[in-house]
Every structure is written in C-alpha cells, then in structure tokens.
Amino acid sequence: MGFFKKLKKKNQFMLDDPYTVRLEFDDEFAPENNDEIRKIIEQVSESEENENVAPLNQTLPFATFKTAEDLFDELRTLAATTAKPVTFSYFAIWEFDKTQKAKIGKKGSVDGNPHEFITLSNFSIDYDYQNLTKSIFEEIFNDPSNSDVDYDEKINYCEELKTAYQDSTGTTDDNIAILPTEEDTQKGRVTLSIPALENIEKTENDSASKAPVYDPVSGKFSEAVPMNNNQKVSQTTNSNQGDQSNSYPENTSQTVMIKKSNPKEQVIQNHNDKPSAKKMDTYNSRKEKHSVEEKVTKTIEDVRNKGYVEAPKFAVEVLDPVEPGHKGYVEYQVNQKKKTLNKVLEQAANKLNSSNEKYLLGRRNIYAQNIQEKLAEYNKLHANDAATIHDEVEKSIQNDYNQALTKKNKEIDNQANVDKAEAKRSYEKTLEQIDESARTQKKMAQQELDKEYNGKALDRYDRAWKDHEKQVNENEKKLEAELNRHYEIQAQEDASQVQAHATEVLQELLKKCSKELDSTRTNVTNEDMNARQTIIAHNRSQAELSRVEYPHEKLEQKDKTISDLTARLSTSEAARNANNKDVINLKHELQSRDNKIESLRKEIDLLKQENTNKRIEQSNKENSKNVNDIMQLVLAQSLQKMNQPQSVTIQTPQTSPSAQTAAESEEKADNQVASMVKGVKRMVIGFVVALLLIVVGVAGYTVYQNHQHQQEVAQLQQQMHDRVAAAKRLSTVSQDQINSKAVAALHSNNANELDKYKTETYYNLDKAIIANDPKQANDVIQKMNNLNMNDRYRASQAQSLLTKANNNQLADKVAQANK
Incomplete structure (x- = not known):
C-alpha cells in the first residue's frame, strides 16, 4: 500500500x-x-x-x-x-x-x-x-x-x-x-x-x-x-x-x-x-x-486473411536423376523445372501478400482517421451545448422566480392592507410596526424563494443536461457505427480489388511458366531422340562393318589360291578383265546410288533443320560420314586386291585333271566376287532404307508432338473458358450487396458510382437526394408503398427534401416509418 x-x-x-x-x-x-x-x-x-x-x-x-x-x-x-x-x-x-x-x-x-x-x-x-x-x-x-x-x-x-x-x-x-x-x-x-x-x-x-x-x-x-x-x-x-x-x-x-x-x-x-x-x-x-x-x-490478422492469395503450384514427384538417352530422362528434367517454377510462383505470391498487407493497413489507417475527423466535427458541433442549456434553464427559472416573487408580494400587500384596515383606529406607531413587519416578511420570503428556486434551477439544469448528454452520446455512437459500417464496406471492396489484381498477376505468371515448361519439354525430348539415334546409328555401323569384313577375309584366301594357279593364266586374266569390267560397272552403279543417297541426305538435312536442333544434325552427319568412309574403305581394299598383278608361273599342263581343278577354282573365285558385290549392294540398300526409316520416324514424331501440343493448348483454352465462366458466376452479386454498395455511394454523394447499381431498390430516390431535387424526391416517395427506407441518412435526406417541397404531411410519415 x-x-x-x-x-x-x-x-x-x-x-x-x-x-x-x-x-x-x-x-x-x-x-x-x-x-x-x-x-x-x-x-x-x-x-x-x-x-x-x-x-x-x-x-x-x-x-x-x-x-x-x-x-x-x-x-x-x-x-x-x-x-x-x-x-x-x-x-x-x-x-x-x-x-x-x-x-x-x-x-x-x-x-x-x-x-x-x-x-x-x-x-x-x-x-x-x-x-x-x-x-x-x-x-x-x-x-x-x-x-x-x-x-x-x-x-x-x-x-x-x-x-x-x-x-x-x-x-x-x-x-x-x-x-x-x-x-x-x-x-x-x-x-x-x-x-x-x-x-x-x-x-x-x-x-x-x-x-x-x-x-x-x-x-x-x-x-x-x-x-x-x-x-x-x-x-x-x-x-x-x-x-x-x-x-x-x-x-x-x-x-x-x-x-x-x-x-x-x-x-x-x-x-x-x-x-x-x-x-x-x-x-x-x-x-x-x-x-x-x-x-x-x-x-x-483480418487484413492478412482478406488480402492473402495463394500461389498455384505444379504437381511434382520424387524422381531419381536420369542420363540423356535413357528412359525417364524427360520426366526427370520436367519435374526439376516444375520445382524451380513453384519457387518462383511462391516468391511472387509472398511479395504480393506483403504488398497487399501494407496497402490494406494504410487504407484502414486512412479510414480510421476519417472516422476520428467526423467524430471530432460532431463533438465540435455540440461543444457549446452545456452553455446553451444553462442559459435556457437560467432564463426559464428567472421568469418563474419573478412571477412567484410578484405573486407572493401581492399576497403580502393584500394582507398588509387588511391589517391596516383593522388598525385604522391604532396609532401611527402601530402602523409603522405593521409596515416594518411587512418588510421583514418580504425579505424572509424573498430569501426562502431564492433558496427554493435556486435548487429547482440546479435540479432542472442537471436533468436537462443529463438528457441532452445521453442523447448526444447515443447520436455519437450511432454516427460512429454508421461510419464504421461504411468504411468496412469500402475496406472489403479494396481487399477484393487487391485480391483480384494479385490473382491476375499470378495467372499471367502461370501462363509464362507453362510456356517455358513446354519449351523445356520439347528441348529435352529432342535431346533424348538425338541420343537414341546416335546409339542406333553406331550399333548399325558396327554390325555392317563386321558383316563386310567377313567376306573380305574369304576373298583374301581365294586370292592366294588364284595366285597359285599357274596353268590357266590366260583364262584367269580373261576372267579378271571381265571382273574388272563388272567392278567398273559396280563403281558406276555405286556412284549413282551415292548420288541418290546424297540427294536423300539433303532432304533429310532439310527435315532435320525444321524439326531438330543443330546438335542432332551434326551428329547424324558425322554418323553418315563414318559409315560411308567405312564402306568406301572396304570397297577400296577389295578392288585394290582384285586389281593387283599376280605372279604367273607357266607350267606345261601334264594331265587334264589338274586343268579341271584350276577351272573349278576359277569358277569358285568368280562366284565369291559376285557374292561380295551382292553383299555390298545389299548393304547400300539397307543403309538407304534405314535412313528413310529415320526420316519417317522423325517426321511422325514431329507430327505426334504437334498433335499433343494442340491437345494441351485446347485443354488450357477449355480451362480458361471454365474459369472465366466461374469468375462471371462469382461476379454476380446479390440484391443485398447491390443495395449495400448503393448506400455507400449515397453516403459519399457519388452519382457516378450510384449509376453502376441501377437495379437498387431506392435508386431513383438516391439519385434525387444526390441531385438535391425536392420535386423528383416528392414524386418518387409518393409512389412508394413502404416508406421504411432501411437507412437513417436516406430517410433524413428524404424528409428534408419533402419539407422543401412543402409536403410536410408525407415528411412526417417518413419520419414515423423510420424511427
């Protein structure tokens, strides 16, 4: 204590x-x-x-x-x-x-x-x-x-x-x-x-x-x-x-x-x-x-909740890293990109939420200041009420006091006159005593009345001031509640506008992220197809090389056998010449096929330029060049061995069986050369077919990707249409909301804002109030069946306009209906 x-x-x-x-x-x-x-x-x-x-x-x-x-x-x-x-x-x-x-x-x-x-x-x-x-x-x-x-x-x-x-x-x-x-x-x-x-x-x-x-x-x-x-x-x-x-x-x-x-x-x-x-x-x-x-x-907390927006996110999965060219590489890269884009969206949403919170708090502070200013104006208006009431009460009490004093004096004078009449026979001294007594009584009566009416004045002033103070406080609370409701409606509209703006920004960012995701998907897919084609081309080159080298070894063995045959030199030379001619023809045929292959390669290059990136084009060129180099090297080695001069040893044929053996050997050599030429032709034809298949596959994949992309675009467009329709449905406000917003426009005396809500119940009356048109207000109110206007400000303004229009009877009815 x-x-x-x-x-x-x-x-x-x-x-x-x-x-x-x-x-x-x-x-x-x-x-x-x-x-x-x-x-x-x-x-x-x-x-x-x-x-x-x-x-x-x-x-x-x-x-x-x-x-x-x-x-x-x-x-x-x-x-x-x-x-x-x-x-x-x-x-x-x-x-x-x-x-x-x-x-x-x-x-x-x-x-x-x-x-x-x-x-x-x-x-x-x-x-x-x-x-x-x-x-x-x-x-x-x-x-x-x-x-x-x-x-x-x-x-x-x-x-x-x-x-x-x-x-x-x-x-x-x-x-x-x-x-x-x-x-x-x-x-x-x-x-x-x-x-x-x-x-x-x-x-x-x-x-x-x-x-x-x-x-x-x-x-x-x-x-x-x-x-x-x-x-x-x-x-x-x-x-x-x-x-x-x-x-x-x-x-x-x-x-x-x-x-x-x-x-x-x-x-x-x-x-x-x-x-x-x-x-x-x-x-x-x-x-x-x-x-x-x-x-x-x-x-x-209320501001944070009303202005808060959540960032849309892409669905992600937990995937293991995958190298290019292997299964799941595209899904892994797209999933990683989704994680990055989700962080971008979340950061953007956080910035927007922070900005919205600061903006809404600032707006609420402005509204609070407006409320305080209105209350200050109201209190200033009623600041001198106490003095006014005091003067009125004092004036009223003074009048009552004067009347009571006059009445009391009159009664005393009458009594004095009666006493004087009874004391006519008395001495002058007695008369003076009576006068003195009257004066004394008047003074005492005046003192008593002063005390009595001073008390009445104080009591009446206290009652009048308490009643007035109570009424002023009630009006102040009503005004404060009305202002709070008005600015709360305005705050909700501000929050809705801020939230809608933030949603639009996030939707635009989502569209950009989706486009970037599609681009990433296309690039990664092309990279994967490139790697796959490179692996396939390399495997085929290795297989063709092993298949070409196998008959070449057999040919070398046969060449050795031919070099040992000396008995049938002229026949062998003739056969060699014939084979040389065939080889020359084969070279011409290969040259023509090379030209065709070159033209096909050019067409393939054009398709690659349109559907693939430069990396795939360079890789395919290198693979094609390696295969051609291997084929040309094998053919060159085979032709060189076939064109080499062979050592001839002339011997006299002694028996026919040896000549028959040499003929059979020569015939086998010819068959081997022919089979080798056929193998080369098959290899060239297979290579051309493989190239055609690759071109067809790339074109088909491109068409498939375009089809898939068009389907995704169509789905996104359908989603956007659905969202727009949902937004339109959400934007449809109820009649109560329209009436509420119209009341806010009326309180702010904003005719342009009021014109947005022409379906409001009291639109014509509110318009007349804002225009301060007594005649129009009188016409509108006379047509109304129910004079309850659901708003004190609207009712008071309507009553004022009716008074200006000299329709006091209808003004009293409006006041009675809106108590």
Whole structure:
C-alpha cells in the first residue's frame, strides 16, 4: 500500500511500500531522448494525481507496483503499435523496512534502506506482456543461479511479493500468476499462467497450403489438403521435450538474483483486505487496454486473411536423376523445372501478400482517421451545448422566480392592507410596526424563494443536461457505427480489388511458366531422340562393318589360291578383265546410288533443320560420314586386291585333271566376287532404307508432338473458358450487396458510382437526394408503398427534401416509418 511522505527540499516523493520497483530505460527509450515515453509518463502521472496517488514523474526511478503496472500498460500499447519492445538498462525489486532509518542503498548491494532485493536483466515490455508476477515468479524458478535455493524458500519469496503486489494494485488472486508445484519444477522449465487471462486464446492458425496445384497431365487445378498447427499454452513445459521458449518473449533472457538481507526465516502475512473501488477501476481500465491491443492484433490478422492469395503450384514427384538417352530422362528434367517454377510462383505470391498487407493497413489507417475527423466535427458541433442549456434553464427559472416573487408580494400587500384596515383606529406607531413587519416578511420570503428556486434551477439544469448528454452520446455512437459500417464496406471492396489484381498477376505468371515448361519439354525430348539415334546409328555401323569384313577375309584366301594357279593364266586374266569390267560397272552403279543417297541426305538435312536442333544434325552427319568412309574403305581394299598383278608361273599342263581343278577354282573365285558385290549392294540398300526409316520416324514424331501440343493448348483454352465462366458466376452479386454498395455511394454523394447499381431498390430516390431535387424526391416517395427506407441518412435526406417541397404531411410519415 502506498503511503507517501513529501520531502521538504526536493520535488520528490519517498515511497514506504515494503517492495518497490526501480527502473531505468535504455538510452533509446529514456524520457529525455524519446518524446513518446515522456508523454506516456506525463499522462500516467496526471491520472495518478487525479486519484490522489503520488505521480510517477516525481518518484522515478522508483515506483510502486501499481504505478509501474500503469506505466507498463501504456508501454505495452506503444510496443504493439510500433512492433518494437521497450527495453530497460536496469530493472530491480527493492525492499524497504519502515521500522528502520531510511537511507537509499546502492545498486548491487544489500546495504541501505531501501536496498536491492531482486534484479531482472534484459527486462523489456513487449506487446504480449501480462504483469510483473508472471515475469518475476517464472525467473525465480527457472534461473539456474537459484538452484541452491530450495522450493519452500522460493515459494516464501513469491508469497511475500504476491502480498505486496496485491496490497499495491488492489487486484485479486485471479490476476496473479499461479505458483507451480514442486513436481512441476522438477520436470524442467516452468511456464506460469494467469487465471483471468487464461480464457484469452492465443491460437495461430497457419493456413496450410490451400493453393491450387496444377496438374499438367489433366490440365486442371486441384486443392491441397489444409494442415492445422494449433498450439496451446501449457502451464508447465518440460525442457527434455525440445527447449521450448517462454511464451512471453520479454522474459526469455532475464536473470533473477535473490539477495538475502535477513538470514532468518521471514514470516508470510495473510492479508484479506478487499480491494477498494478505485483500485478495481484501475484494474478494469487495464483490462480495457488489453482489449484494445487484441483489437489491433485482430485487425492485422483480418487484413492478412482478406488480402492473402495463394500461389498455384505444379504437381511434382520424387524422381531419381536420369542420363540423356535413357528412359525417364524427360520426366526427370520436367519435374526439376516444375520445382524451380513453384519457387518462383511462391516468391511472387509472398511479395504480393506483403504488398497487399501494407496497402490494406494504410487504407484502414486512412479510414480510421476519417472516422476520428467526423467524430471530432460532431463533438465540435455540440461543444457549446452545456452553455446553451444553462442559459435556457437560467432564463426559464428567472421568469418563474419573478412571477412567484410578484405573486407572493401581492399576497403580502393584500394582507398588509387588511391589517391596516383593522388598525385604522391604532396609532401611527402601530402602523409603522405593521409596515416594518411587512418588510421583514418580504425579505424572509424573498430569501426562502431564492433558496427554493435556486435548487429547482440546479435540479432542472442537471436533468436537462443529463438528457441532452445521453442523447448526444447515443447520436455519437450511432454516427460512429454508421461510419464504421461504411468504411468496412469500402475496406472489403479494396481487399477484393487487391485480391483480384494479385490473382491476375499470378495467372499471367502461370501462363509464362507453362510456356517455358513446354519449351523445356520439347528441348529435352529432342535431346533424348538425338541420343537414341546416335546409339542406333553406331550399333548399325558396327554390325555392317563386321558383316563386310567377313567376306573380305574369304576373298583374301581365294586370292592366294588364284595366285597359285599357274596353268590357266590366260583364262584367269580373261576372267579378271571381265571382273574388272563388272567392278567398273559396280563403281558406276555405286556412284549413282551415292548420288541418290546424297540427294536423300539433303532432304533429310532439310527435315532435320525444321524439326531438330543443330546438335542432332551434326551428329547424324558425322554418323553418315563414318559409315560411308567405312564402306568406301572396304570397297577400296577389295578392288585394290582384285586389281593387283599376280605372279604367273607357266607350267606345261601334264594331265587334264589338274586343268579341271584350276577351272573349278576359277569358277569358285568368280562366284565369291559376285557374292561380295551382292553383299555390298545389299548393304547400300539397307543403309538407304534405314535412313528413310529415320526420316519417317522423325517426321511422325514431329507430327505426334504437334498433335499433343494442340491437345494441351485446347485443354488450357477449355480451362480458361471454365474459369472465366466461374469468375462471371462469382461476379454476380446479390440484391443485398447491390443495395449495400448503393448506400455507400449515397453516403459519399457519388452519382457516378450510384449509376453502376441501377437495379437498387431506392435508386431513383438516391439519385434525387444526390441531385438535391425536392420535386423528383416528392414524386418518387409518393409512389412508394413502404416508406421504411432501411437507412437513417436516406430517410433524413428524404424528409428534408419533402419539407422543401412543402409536403410536410408525407415528411412526417417518413419520419414515423423510420424511427
């Protein structure tokens, strides 16, 4: 309880509470450096002076628990508004013994009276600060430096502080932090709760990703399953479950040191005094400040929800890396691209949400300023009502007083005349006595009437002023509600416009991403086809090379046999010449086929230029060149061996069997050469066929890709048509919404905006009100069956226009219908 002794030579108060708070702001928040903090201190001090309590500005750096909590309530509002905690360079609880001589101690010492009892380092006031009991009690049990203090002794300290806190603030047990049990303290770090504030839920609804997910296969958007992360504040938290931090950030880093000034066990006093009405009023005002902060937080969350847009995302899969030319390479590359594009879409959505939130908060601030300006104008209009009422009441009472006084004087004069008539026979002295008595009675009557009618005047003035004040307050609340509704409608329209704009931006970005995804799919597919064609061409080249080399080896063996035949030289030479001619013809035929192949190759190159990239074209050229080089090399080697001069040994044929053997050998050699030529022809024809198949395959694949692309484009167009139709359906507003928007246009006196809602019920009347046309308003209202206009402003304006049109009877009906 605060009893304050005024020091004679200093403009300062000395506090004699058993426990007080000593605080010093950081330089940034010191009153001499921060105007807002200085104004808050002056405001709190002025309020405390009105309550006959020592003002805070004359007790700093000391403060009672009550004055400290009054200051912290305002600082919490400032922290919530600026989103920045108020920090202190020094914060401690000091102990004072009223039975000892007063001598202020030093920081960090237990000497002196008062002296330092408990210190809290890094103490700060944030938007979620509750009260000092929670901050101090939690740190007493959680600070490791207090581990040598047993549970009972900590409870005693807390009980002492609790008693002093209740005596100072006048609060009840419901507003004191609940002390933990010994079992709770053994589980780990404790978090205390305050019963009075326990019903205020602090739930964080992290809307899980409700963004539409794009599926390129079906070409449609699907909704994701929402995830709810509802966190509840528990009374105690176990440090073994994850080092959960305190729910109140201003106390997470505080260090509390308990300094024992008295080694003897201290006695806990039980105080059952009921809090005074004045302290209860302070507590109620503190609860109202809580509600203001909750309203600010609710407003910010409401703005975030209304202006929030989710980014559409592509559906992704978990795939292993795949090399080009292998199965699944295209799907892997497209899936990776989808992940990148999803990040781009999410970043764009985050930027848009941040921009929307700032824009909507700015708009709401403008609306709030407009409301305050309107209320200020209204209050200014009625600022002199008290003087007007006072003058009217005074004038009325004065008239009544004069009439009553005249009447009373007349009665007394009549009585005096009667007395004079009865005392005609009396002496002049008796007559004078009667006159004196009349004068005395008049004076006494005047005094009585002065007292009586002064009281009546005061009573009548009080009643008239209370009635007028009540009416003004009611009108002010109605005006405030009407303005809030008007600007809330405007805020909803702003949020809808911002959300629609953000959706359009994301749709445009989605189209660009889809085009880029299609381009990536085409490039990766071409790369894969190129790799596949290269592998096929290489395998075929190897197979053809092995097939060509096999008859060449046989030919070499036969050449050796031919070189050994000496008997049939002339026949062999003739056969050789014939074979040479055949070879020459074969060369011509090969040359013509090479020309055809060259023309086909040119056609293939043209197709490659149209449907494939330069990399595929270069690879095919290299493969074709390698095959041709191998074929030409094999043919050249074969022809060279066939054209080589063979050594001839002339021997005389002795027997016919040897000549027959030589003829048979020559015939076999001819057959082998012919079969070799046929193999070469087959190889060339097979190569040409393979090239044709490749060309046909590439052309077919290109046609297939174009067909697939056209189908995807058609699906996207169909989706866009569906979305446009859905948007048109959503854009169809109800009649109530049209009426609401028309009322907003009427209140803002905007004729152009009103013309957008011609289907509104009172469109013609609203148009006449904005145009200030009494005749048109009179004609419209006479045609109305129901005079209830569903809006006080519309009714008052209509009544005014009817009065101008000299139709007072209809104006009274409108006023009666819209009470």
